[in-house]
Amino acid sequence: MAATDSEPSLFSAWSYFQTQPPPPTLEDDVAGRGPGRKVALVTSGGTTVPLELNVVRFLDNFSAGTRGATSAEYFLKAGYAVIFMHRQFSLQPFSRHYSHSTNPFLDFLEIETDPEGTSADAARPKITATPSDNPACSTTLTFVTVNDYLWLLRAVSQELSVVGRNALYYLAAAVSDFFLPRQKLSEHKIQSGKGSLLIEMDQVPKILKPLVDEWTPDGFIVSFKLETDPALLIPKARAALERYGHHLVIGNNLNQRKHEVVFVSRRNRGSAVSDVDAHWLRIPTDAVDARGQPKEIEEDIVAELAKRHQAWIDQSWSQHPG
Numbered sequence: 001m002a003a004t005d006s007e008p009s010l011f012s013a014w015s016y017f018q019t020q021p022p023p024p025t026l027e028d029d030v031a032g033r034g035p036g037r038k039v040a041l042v043t044s045g046g047t048t049v050p051l052e053l054n055v056v057r058f059l060d061n062f063s064a065g066t067r068g069a070t071s072a073e074y075f076l077k078a079g080y081a082v083i084f085m086h087r088q089f090s091l092q093p094f095s096r097h098y099s100h101s102t103n104p105f106l107d108f109l110e111i112e113t114d115p116e117g118t119s120a121d122a123a124r125p126k127i128t129a130t131p132s133d134n135p136a137c138s139t140t141l142t143f144v145t146v147n148d149y150l151w152l153l154r155a156v157s158q159e160l161s162v163v164g165r166n167a168l169y170y171l172a173a174a175v176s177d178f179f180l181p182r183q184k185l186s187e188h189k190i191q192s193g194k195g196s197l198l199i200e201m202d203q204v205p206k207i208l209k210p211l212v213d214e215w216t217p218d219g220f221i222v223s224f225k226l227e228t229d230p231a232l233l234i235p236k237a238r239a240a241l242e243r244y245g246h247h248l249v250i251g252n253n254l255n256q257r258k259h260e261v262v263f264v265s266r267r268n269r270g271s272a273v274s275d276v277d278a279h280w281l282r283i284p285t286d287a288v289d290a291r292g293q294p295k296e297i298e299e300d301i302v303a304e305l306a307k308r309h310q311a312w313i314d315q316s317w318s319q320h321p322g
């Protein structure tokens, strides 16, 4: 019978779902297995450690947020939804190209240079995309202090745990190892006049442990390790893998971090941490990308991670379907 000839039916919500077919992708969407549902939580920039409750002085970290902001762009290009959790006023994806600007609309634009390289402005990036071209599925969160960072990371990772294996954690923020607990903070500005200032700081708890074991047990977790002594890089990365049991540590030395990083991981999931694979990614200092722009190592880091993350999702599903 043609639709126009039929009596209008009265559906209750119950009868609707009893009689109408679900879309074919529903199960995957809900389980977080859909192709567009991979999510990267990118942390970026340094944390501060206030020395007073009414903050006049604080300790800070060198990080400008370049690694995180650049990587977030490549995650978006690789089809990830991105939660960009960054230090307030540190570099942000896309607008990092225009560091003088505070225009939030730049967050939604893609940037390209003159492909011919002929115009007088050839070296200057130009905006070619509209907001609708950019994945709308990205969010920005900000922190300032190490305390903000820890609370935010816990809350976001607990929320994100619903995405299960499709969540990738890219922990590039430079998080202070030491802090002053609130109970030890002076309420008012620390006064001079008593000679030198001695401050004893407590160690920041090792947040990766509960992240891996409790908050987001199915997430694919990548931490960064920064060193200035190259001899320490791989041993410290290995120790982090052993201590926290996560998937991967990306090691970088302060002065070479834009040109080389090392991926340190277990050879096989579950194998002893003494049996690690150290995979170096290097780009020449004068490398250029397909558009003739200086190449960014984050492009290769994210490509390698997207491959490993997908392989891990596929492997997990073949071992534990559903």
Ligand code: PAZ
Binding pocket: 045, 062, 063, 064, 065, 066, 067, 068, 171, 172, 173, 174, 175, 224, 225, 226, 227, 252, 257
């Ligand atoms: O932000 P940036 O590009 O200047 O520096 C990036 C980085 C060195 C902070 C990052 O790659 C990193 O190693 N983060 C972890 C630092 C650590 O806590 O060991």
